[in-house]
Amino acid sequence: MSLRIASWNINSIRARPHLIQQLVADHDIDILCLQETKCEDNAFPRAAMEALGFRHFNLAGQRMHHGVAILSKLPLEPVYRYDWQANGEARHIAVRLPSGVVLHNVYVPAGGDIPDRALNPKFGQKLDFLSRMTDWSGALGESSIILGDFNIAPHPEDVWNHKALLDVVSHTPVEVEALTNLRESHNWVDLGRRFVPVPERLYTWWSYRASDWQASNRGRRLDHVWASPDIASTATALHTLVPARSWERPSDHVPLVAEFDL
């Protein structure tokens, strides 16, 4: 069975249903994993999404901030939600695919502006979130896919200027180390770099604060799709849909579309 699984930080589902419509019209998405839906589950635009062919919803939303969702054209078994911070923030939801593989959709905290735990509690919370995720991931026994907005660009080629971003949250050495520890805890395979190896540059996010995002091209690869090593070979492609950054009223993130024979 061929599955097309998309991951997208949509930056408010209610502000951008037209982007989902465009993605589904251009690409044949079976399962859509969203981050930053920014709405409670009872406000989720189900009818509009059903009109695009998604009949099955696994929602973990909250008022105003965060929020993740998995929309699917095929029925999926809910697995669980996880709260690595134990603070109620809606940052994870998981489902089981028909093959038995578990799909985890995650929104890692951004971490604030100052990369110092003492001066900026949000940065410490981000590192602690990753540390707890690493413990959880190391104990996972199942074939799994984990994807979403990880809010870290690990390689020098994952940012527009490695040296300039060494002290910018998302690319600091301590964050890169935390993401490396997470990846190695389960020998996760970074599919983004499997299909577009370093040193080619690859970005998934461009700030809104640029007059011309394409001309300046100050991007970062913050969004990721990882597979557990036993099923990594079932991945046949991972597309980064850069043109979506120019769609009407865009998200600052672009969608990733992964293809699996599962």
Add this chain to the structure above:
DNA sequence: ATGGTGGTAAAACCA
């Protein structure tokens, strides 16, 4: 070095 934009929701706070 600074500030640049956008969503939520009604003034900041978050990204």
